[in-house]
Amino acid sequence: MENQDQVCKNGCKAACSENLAAVEDALYVIAGKWKLKIIIVLQEMGNVRFNELQRLIPGISARVLSNELKDLELNGFVKRVVHAEQMPVVVEYISTDYSHTLKPVIMSLSQWGKTHKRKIKEEML
Structure with missing residues (x-):
């Protein structure tokens, strides 16, 4: 019986460790x-130019937005599209199909956030 308990504990520890590592990897990227604000705006708005994106995300500086877009592009969440045939050259950012795999996660976070806010407000009354 003790050996069986030990195996279960070790198995659970391994699963827990694996889950922690996976969550850490996910959080590292997003x-x-x-980052999530940028992804949400691009998913909701479609093709968005840099200045418009900056206006849609209050408080973000051009430098930070540029760096975050590069990171998101590197990780496959954002695609940078350059329309060189236009004058002046137009650069747009779009969310990739891969970024849409985050949609259920974003919706769950959104719902949880609304529930949490309600809970906190109720506790304050």
């Missing part, structure tokens, strides 16, 4: 103040 964590921070701006």
Whole structure:
């Protein structure tokens, strides 16, 4: 019986460790103040130019937005499209199909956030 308990504990520890590592990997890619906001705006708005994107995300600086877009592009969440045939050259950013795999996660976070806000407000009354 003791050996069976030990195996279960070790199995659970391995599963827990694996889950922690997976969550850490996910958060490394999308964590921070701006990344999810950028992804959400691009998913909702479609093709968005840099200045418009900056206007749609209050408080983000051009430098930070540029760096976050590069990170998101590197990780396959954003595609940078250059329309060189137009004058002046137009650069747009779009969310990739891969970024849409985050949609259920974003919706769950959104619902949880609304529920949490309600809970906190109720506790304050």
